[in-house]
Each structure stands twice: as structure tokens, then as C-alpha cells.
Amino acid sequence: MMDNIYLPQVGRIAGIEEETQGARAIKTFKVEFPNGDGFEHACGQCAMLSIFGRGESMISIASSPLVKDYKQFSIMKMGRVTTAFHDAQVGDLIGIRGPYGNHFPMADWKGKDLVFIGGGVGLAPIWPVIQTAVAQSSHYGKITVFYGARTSRDIMYKADFERLRGLADVQLSVDAPEQGWQGYTGFVPANLMDKAPSPDNAIAITCGPPIMIKFVIQNLQKLGFADEQIYTTIENKMKCGIGKCGRCNVGKDYVCVKGPVYSWAELKTLPQEY
Amino acid sequence: MEKILSKEKLREWVGKLDGCEVHAPAFADSVWNYAPVQTGGDIDLSHTNTVGSVKAFAFPQREVFFRFEQAKGGAPVLTATVPEPRPTVVFGVRPCDGRGMPRNDKVFSAEFKDPYYWARREKLTLVGLACNEPHSPNCFCQSVGGSPHSEEGLDVLMTDLGDRYHVKAITPKGAEAMERAGDAFNEAGAADQAEVERVHAESRQQPQRPIGDLAAIPEAIKQNFDSPVWAEMAQHCIGCGICTFLCPTCHCFDINDEATGANKGERVRTWDNCQFPDFTMHTSGHNPRHDLGARLRQRVSHKFLYFVENHKTQQCTGCGRCISECPVGIDIVAVLERVGQS
Ligand SMILES: Cc1cc2nc3c(=O)[nH]c(=O)nc-3n(C[C@H](O)[C@H](O)[C@H](O)COP(=O)(O)OP(=O)(O)OC[C@H]3O[C@@H](n4cnc5c(N)ncnc54)[C@H](O)[C@@H]3O)c2cc1C
Ligand code: FES
Numbered sequence A: 001m002m003d004n005i006y007l008p009q010v011g012r013i014a015g016i017e018e019e020t021q022g023a024r025a026i027k028t029f030k031v032e033f034p035n036g037d038g039f040e041h042a043c044g045q046c047a048m049l050s051i052f053g054r055g056e057s058m059i060s061i062a063s064s065p066l067v068k069d070y071k072q073f074s075i076m077k078m079g080r081v082t083t084a085f086h087d088a089q090v091g092d093l094i095g096i097r098g099p100y101g102n103h104f105p106m107a108d109w110k111g112k113d114l115v116f117i118g119g120g121v122g123l124a125p126i127w128p129v130i131q132t133a134v135a136q137s138s139h140y141g142k143i144t145v146f147y148g149a150r151t152s153r154d155i156m157y158k159a160d161f162e163r164l165r166g167l168a169d170v171q172l173s174v175d176a177p178e179q180g181w182q183g184y185t186g187f188v189p190a191n192l193m194d195k196a197p198s199p200d201n202a203i204a205i206t207c208g209p210p211i212m213i214k215f216v217i218q219n220l221q222k223l224g225f226a227d228e229q230i231y232t233t234i235e236n237k238m239k240c241g242i243g244k245c246g247r248c249n250v251g252k253d254y255v256c257v258k259g260p261v262y263s264w265a266e267l268k269t270l271p272q273e274y
Numbered sequence B: 001m002e003k004i005l006s007k008e009k010l011r012e013w014v015g016k017l018d019g020c021e022v023h024a025p026a027f028a029d030s031v032w033n034y035a036p037v038q039t040g041g042d043i044d045l046s047h048t049n050t051v052g053s054v055k056a057f058a059f060p061q062r063e064v065f066f067r068f069e070q071a072k073g074g075a076p077v078l079t080a081t082v083p084e085p086r087p088t089v090v091f092g093v094r095p096c097d098g099r100g101m102p103r104n105d106k107v108f109s110a111e112f113k114d115p116y117y118w119a120r121r122e123k124l125t126l127v128g129l130a131c132n133e134p135h136s137p138n139c140f141c142q143s144v145g146g147s148p149h150s151e152e153g154l155d156v157l158m159t160d161l162g163d164r165y166h167v168k169a170i171t172p173k174g175a176e177a178m179e180r181a182g183d184a185f186n187e188a189g190a191a192d193q194a195e196v197e198r199v200h201a202e203s204r205q206q207p208q209r210p211i212g213d214l215a216a217i218p219e220a221i222k223q224n225f226d227s228p229v230w231a232e233m234a235q236h237c238i239g240c241g242i243c244t245f246l247c248p249t250c251h252c253f254d255i256n257d258e259a260t261g262a263n264k265g266e267r268v269r270t271w272d273n274c275q276f277p278d279f280t281m282h283t284s285g286h287n288p289r290h291d292l293g294a295r296l297r298q299r300v301s302h303k304f305l306y307f308v309e310n311h312k313t314q315q316c317t318g319c320g321r322c323i324s325e326c327p328v329g330i331d332i333v334a335v336l337e338r339v340g341q342s
Helices: A080-086 A127-135 A158-164 A188-195 A210-222 B007-015 B095-107 B115-121 B172-179 B190-204 B214-223 B229-234 B292-311 B332-341
Strands: A009-020 A026-032 A046-051 A055-060 A071-076 A093-100 A113-119 A143-149 A169-174 A202-207 A230-233 A261-263 B002-006 B021-028 B031-036 B062-069 B077-080 B088-093 B124-129 B156-160 B164-169 B253-261 B264-271
Touching: A026 A080, A046 A071, A046 A080, A055 A071, A055 A080, A055 B253, A071 A080, A113 A127, A113 A188, A113 A210, A127 A143, A143 A188, A158 A169, A169 A188, A188 A210, A202 A210, A210 A230, B002 B007, B007 B164, B062 B253, B088 B095, B095 B115, B095 B124, B095 B292, B124 B172, B156 B172, B156 B190, B164 B172, B164 B190, B214 B292, B214 B332, B229 B292, B229 B332, B292 B332
Parallel strands: A113 A143, A113 A202, A143 A169, A202 A230, B021 B088, B088 B124, B124 B156
Antiparallel strands: A009 A026, A009 A093, A026 A071, A046 A055, A046 A093, A230 A261, B002 B164, B021 B031, B062 B077, B062 B264, B156 B164, B253 B264
């Protein structure tokens, strides 16, 4: 019998962490595979998560492939499915199928400096890359992580960031002045210019709101990063995740299969349909 | 295998297909559409073309993927509903629809094989009928590399020779369907062969809509990505979606959960449509194809640029349905012509 590509596995919500609050709150879910099956993934890949009766949503796998016991997902409360996730409890059983999409070419980055630039919920797709890089830090040069949020309360993975400080150069920012804030005040692209990481033998990986990505890329170019040295991910509405339902294309590429990871050199050749 | 079947014997052939589901065009509510043929029933192959395309036999408008049942906090019970259809023989398939199927096969294969599509597809035998005359003034099969007697995608090709049909098996599946009624057929003689060739040659001379240089279209579309032509040509579009629903190669779909009771329901695939505004609209409200022009550009580019880049062939077989049935007169041939000139 052919594998049924639409039939999800059963996942169990093993932990829920509240990351940020407000209208578009974010929660991070640890998902285990109680039936023992599961799947391997690479950094940057996604999975279709579902709450039966509500539907499916494509979500980046936010944990490193080195973590085998569970997979982690950070979900922003948006509509039907994501709200159902925000209403879910530890122990709830959900649907999960994947992994989908391409991945960051980390094998090509051996010996290079890695500069990560994230904003808001846009940390999730690059978080597994950061985690994997610091766990295998001997493979890479210097690791720098820029991350900005609207306010200090909107910073994701707060506890993990504390641990990360010892392993990488962490540069946090908040958009507006705040009492007691020790990091940079201002937008992420400005913080990037302020610290001006060197493009020599380096790769920059950025993810966040489209407007942030736009200015980050402009600034990276000013710093001397070539288009081939810049990586990002893109998002389009998805239903199938496997290049059949026809909605997520940018030009000839279905983002669910050929993306979501692109170098800027590749992305700038595609039509602006994302 | 090439045979002759007198018209009175068509019924005998159909009668020998026991165990199979048989479908043929039927005229009802002033249109032709495929309908099941009762055992021993008559079939009438005097149709122009069916309004709906043959794709629905492998890719129905609604397909249940699985049923689920889950009490609050409990374990979900999932029951996959991959179909197990009887062998199905479809008569009267026009060559444009026949050519649609191998294109759909590509989509539902690739890295991920679609079990629902293939469960139906593998049981499907397509008996085509050559078009001695174009079935509509919007036919353009020859302009997109096909022909009124194309065998591509068909298992059998029948050609109407007045009082009899010339019947040619294209695939082993087609030969098998013919062998079921071996007695009903006669050998095709030299005169029959000559007659088929004459009829086919004549059919190729019938008027069709020209679209110019097919090979130049992908580049023309690329050059015109930001052209105002799309918005101009799409301005009357009401987003009804009939162009894609009737298309033999449009395959876009939606997936939704539908409740069937308390704590239970079905995950369902339904046809979707790139001309609908919410097809690509993110939950945030951002929509990469936010206007009619962008959506028309997508429909045309998918068929004449992206599919060509990915699969080396057009995703259009020239049936003309999207032109004939569009309530506001949007005409893909005219769009290609405009884009080619811009
Ligand atoms: C590659 C990729 C990675 C993503 N990673 C994350 C992540 O890590 N965390 C996160 O919170 N969100 C992520 N998203 C966005 C997330 O998929 C949507 O916010 C979510 O599907 C909205 O679903 P809903 O049911 O809550 O909204 P509704 O509007 O009620 O649902 C509509 C349906 O449309 C589809 N849909 C709507 N908007 C989007 C969108 N922007 N992207 C994809 N499908 C959409 C979904 O199938 C959804 O079920 C990602 C999207 C993509 C494409
Ligand atoms: S999500 Fe269906 S084609 Fe990409």
C-alpha cells in the first residue's frame, strides 16, 4: 500500500510555555509521539499540525534535530487552528505530519561565522539552527545572535536566551526605551549596523516580519555581505504542504516543497508573490 | 489492436463490461455530462463535449481523507477512507480531456504520491472519441500541441466512420476492455484504415483558435509579469471560478475539517480556485495575489509558464471550456495573444 500522505500521526502535547501575551500571543508546545513513530527533520523544515475538528496549520519545527525525544513549535494565536492550540492543555492529543520543505544548508557552513538576525515570532524558524550551531560550535566560527522584540515582555525563549549567552554573542534589542533595559534600544536593522558584524567568511540568517527582513538585508549588503551569504525563510498560505493544492507558489516553486529556506541570491530571482 | 465496431454493436460491448462501472456522456438539463450507464443500457456518443471534464473520475470535487472521532482530552480514532472503486470505463472522452490526465498524473505523483487519486486512477479506463469536427468555436487543441485524434492519455481511441467506429487500443488496459467483447468487433481492413486516416486528416483541417508561437509564450509571460495587461483583461472577472472547475487540468484544492456529530467529523479535500481572493490570503490579511489581475496572471502563468518550467509541457489542452463558460467573456486565448504582443 502507498503511504497515506494526508493521514497525520498522533502527537501528544507534553509541555506548554507562554512566550508572549496580548492579542497575538505566542505559546511554545513540546510535542511527543506517544505511539513511538515520529520523524527526523532538518533545520528549517516545518510540519502540519492539527486539532481534529478545527483543521491544519503549517508550523516551523523550532527544536534542533539533535533533540530526539520531542519536537517544539511556537504558535502565534491567529485564527481557527492556532486559537485551538492556544486553548489546548498538556496531555492533549493532536495530529502531526511532516517534515515538509527544504532546510538550511548547514553542512556548507562548516568553518564559517554565523550571524543570526531575528525579530518577533520570526525567531522560530531559525531557532533550531542556532541550537544546532551552538551544540556543534567546533564546526563553526563565531556565532552571533541579534534578536529584537517590541518590548522586553515580547522576547521569546527568555530562559533559553540566558543559557545562550555563554555560548554565543547575544545582542538583544527592544523597539522603544524601557526602564532597566540593558540591551540595545531601537529596531533590529539599526542594532545590526551598530555592531557591524564582518562579512568575511560569514553567513547571515534572518527571519522576522517582512519589513524587518527588508531593512536587515539592505543593511547586510551595506556591511558587505554578498547575496549568496544571506539566508531567509518565506511564508505563504499552505494547505497540503506537499506541492499539490497549488496555492503556495512563488513563480514556479511551491514554497512548501522548494522553500521555505532561500538564499537572497535565489529569492531575488523569484517574483514578489509572498 | 485496431478493430471495427458497427454502431449497433456498441451496446453489446458495453454489456460485456460486467463488473465495471460504465460512464458515458448523457444530455440532461440542456448540457452534456458524464452519467452512469445502466447494464444493457444505450449510450449516445453524439455529444459535443461534456461540460465537466474527465478529471473528476480520479479527482472528485469532494474527497474524504479520513474520519476522526475524539472525545475531549481523549485519543483520536482516525479511519482513512482511501477509496476502493470498481474498475471504471468512461466512454466518449474527447482527446483534449484525455491529454489532461497525464498532466494530472504528474501533479499527484512527484515526491509525494497521492493515494486517493491513484486508487481511482488505476481503476480507470478512458475510451476516447476523436473529434471529426470541433465541438466548440473555442477549440484550440492543435494550438497547444494536441490534435482532434490525439491518443495521449487515452486507453482506447474510437473514431466515428458514419455507420461504424474504428476502435484502436492504445494501452494494455484498453486492449483488455476491447477483448471483453471480442465477438462484437470485426477486423479493420485496408479500406477502413484509409478511411480513418482520411477522417483524421480532415479533422485537422477544421478551424481552431490559433495562439501563435507556443514556444515564445513562457518568455512573453515572464517579461509581462508587471504589465497592466493582466488587470485590464481581468477587470470583469467576478471570481466565480468556473474556468478552473471545468478545466481538465486544474487541480488546486482546499482541505478542511467538517463536523459530522459531537466530537467527530471528516477531513475533506474539495476543489479550490486560484481566482478566489482568499485562496492565497494569509490569516493576517496579507494577500500576495490581492487583485483580479494578479489572479488571472497566476491562472495563465501556471498553465503556460510554471508548468512548462517544471514539466516541460503546457498545463492546457485547448478544450476551450474556460472560454465558452465564462460568464463575463474572459478568454485565455485572447489573453495569450495580448501578452504576446505587449
Ligand atoms: C512555512 C511556514 C511556516 C510557518 N511557521 C509558523 C510558526 O512557526 N509559528 C506560527 O505561529 N505560524 C507559522 N506559520 C503561519 C501559520 O501557518 C498560520 O498563521 C496559520 O496556519 C493560521 O491558521 P489559523 O487556522 O489559525 O488561521 P485561519 O485564518 O483561521 O485559517 C485558515 C487556514 O489557512 C491557512 N493559512 C492561513 N494563513 C496562513 C499563513 N500565513 N501561512 C500558512 N497557512 C496559512 C491554514 O491552512 C489555516 O488553517 C507558518 C507558515 C508557513 C507557510
Ligand atoms: S501547500 Fe499545497 S502546494 Fe504548497
